[in-house]
Amino acid sequence: MQPLTFFQRMQRWLGFDIARTQYRYGKDARFGYISESRIADTWTKTTCGYCSVGCGMLVGTRNGRPVAARGNPDHPVNLGKLCPKGLSEHLMIEAAGRATTPMLRRGGRGTPLEPISWDKALEVMVTRIGSIQERFGNDSLGVISTGQLVTEEFYTLGKLVQLGFRSRNYDGNTTLCMASAVSGYKLSFGSDGPPGSYADMETADVVLLIGANIADNHPILCNRLRKKPGQMLIVVDPRVTKTAMMADLHLPVKPRSDIALVNGIAHILLRDGLVDREYIREHVEGLDEFVSFVADYTPEAVSATTGLTIETIEKVARLYGEAKSAFIGWTMGVNHSTQGAHTVAAINNLAMITGNIGRTGSAPFSITGQCNAMGSRESSFTSALPGYRKFDNPEDRKALAALWKIEEEELPTARGLAYPDIIEAAVKEQVKAIWIIATNPVVSFPNLNLLKHAFETTEFVVVQDGFYPTPTMDYADLVLPAAIWGEKEGTYTNSERRISKVNAFAVPPGEARSDFDIFLGLAERLGVKDRLFPGWSSTHDAWLEWQKVSAGRMCDYSQFTWQQIEDEGGKQWGGERLYGDGQFPRENGRALLHCVPCLPFVEQPNTEFDLILNTGRTVEHWHTRTKTGAVAMLDAMSPNAWLEMNPADAERLSLRQHDRVTVRSRRAYVRDVELRITGIVAPGQVFMPFHFAEQNSNLVTLGAFDPISREPNFKQCAVCVERSALK
8 A cells, every 4th residue: 555645644634635625524444534524515715813824714614514624725825725723723613622601710719610691700800800900000900912813803902901991001922922023123114014025935036034943833834935946045043943954054053143143144245245335325324333333243253153154154145145135034033032122123134234125025024923913913002002103102192092082191102011011010919900812821921930920919810712721711710701713703914914804604602702792892891882982893893993093004904895805815005015115114214223232142051951942833733722732633643742852962861762851940840741862953952842731841931031022032041851750
């Protein structure tokens, strides 16, 4: 018998024939599955709800139940292709563990959660939060949202928190992954907004990926590479990732030395005249200071810092500088750092001095994390006023107040606490109530013991989620069951600023409600619905108002209808790329070069903690596995965490393949992790995926944050590894 191909194996796992779109269930003597075909009677267009690529999908239902999924061949993002998560996403709808009824811990912490009515749940929430705010002030409420609501829900939630509950302390868990990209764009260009498009990856002469393992994290984007004959793919990553294996040139830099590399490339470009002097003269400021600064980043100095050879550094600089079009992409390997925002600014420097911005195939491009992190960044009233307006700009506040028909004084003049600062404020007993929406911080937040302390000192914790129980619900006083992807309607905006339609094909289970309906219900209880959301009954009402608020702004949604978006496979605000005219949203219209020093990472190894831990994702799972862990196929493909270690370190520590090991830091430890001995990681480094609550890497990560973006430094913490004691 011929071995099965990858796609045949996927079909067996998924239970349906991709070509015939038939669904199969049960056991089979030959393949482990029995054929009981269920052919869809209806196909619904929608957009994937996992990562930020924004793949178009068709979900098949039969008698109202989801039975199949496939890529939409007409959608310009993915042209019919889906990754394993997308292909199995419909299975999540009827997976075990859905939240179906509101629940209250009547006897306080330590007592069980008990079912209650929605009327009681909303009453308890508004009454308890109101009592806390009356005693401790409006900002004693902290709200932590997500990147997975539809844009219309983000817009609604922002108004509800800031103008209804009147707390400034509202942020999203997107701060844990994308805040540094936002801040870096603002530092360089004056505004958030990825300048390029996915199409630039196809047309660029050189694609430089820094800390971006797209083969695991954004796999459909890999189809964009190598389409142009002679394209050079360069991957900068300490680990030999799947993406690094695809590269023409892999640069295994020492951890956190990417700034030195970028500065060193700039040094060579300036030294050898591989810059666009005309572009700099007309559109960029700060050159003289920048030239003096990067003079110290000689190839010899950068080689010593990064571990790369001088010849490699020179070659990469020439490839980038001599390219007619050059694209730089990055993800969490850059953002997850105490220098994340400035690293993004340093990357932007390369694009600015070579004119590789606003042109076909040329962009410094942040590949976002979650399906609608962009929608959150634009509309949700967290780090900026809706429509990329600034809290401290009187004209922005005046314009927004007029649109909303409220007094300008009602709008905050500065943003409130960011996500990590909300947690620290709770530890200090300044934030006394926390509302968590569609995120699972007990698995995702760094330095878990600090988070537990915050929850234990907080008077009232609300968790709103589509699944029950989640690890975070152990600390909840009130649980609100929410609808998830597939059960509600609205829009997502992906990494290339493409607004795509999200449609419902199923109804929420039990008493679960859409997040939008929960927000309106709370607004009614607060007595602000008629003032803040007049006549609203659906997310389309929120869309219509958001169009007016975004009109004329950089992120202008006003020119697109829902129908256009659905018919045309999404629409990009700003067009294919931004800044084609060389005009930037800074006061003088010019972009700004930044001098970014390469500083040592926060926690250096020593004789006791002698290894550097790196964390990341795997293709089978999504964040904390709240969703993918409930899909049997994905869970079976990757059921447990593991630790990757170089053979030299394993030999030094007398460890063997598949040993159960304990990973220990200065803060805590993780027990019984499977050891994988591999050359994928360099000596002195180890790697662990962060998805698994049962073996939670964030027990050991440190609570250090970028001072500008407030994004955590999830990577580069010092650990030791030892064989776990027998139980």
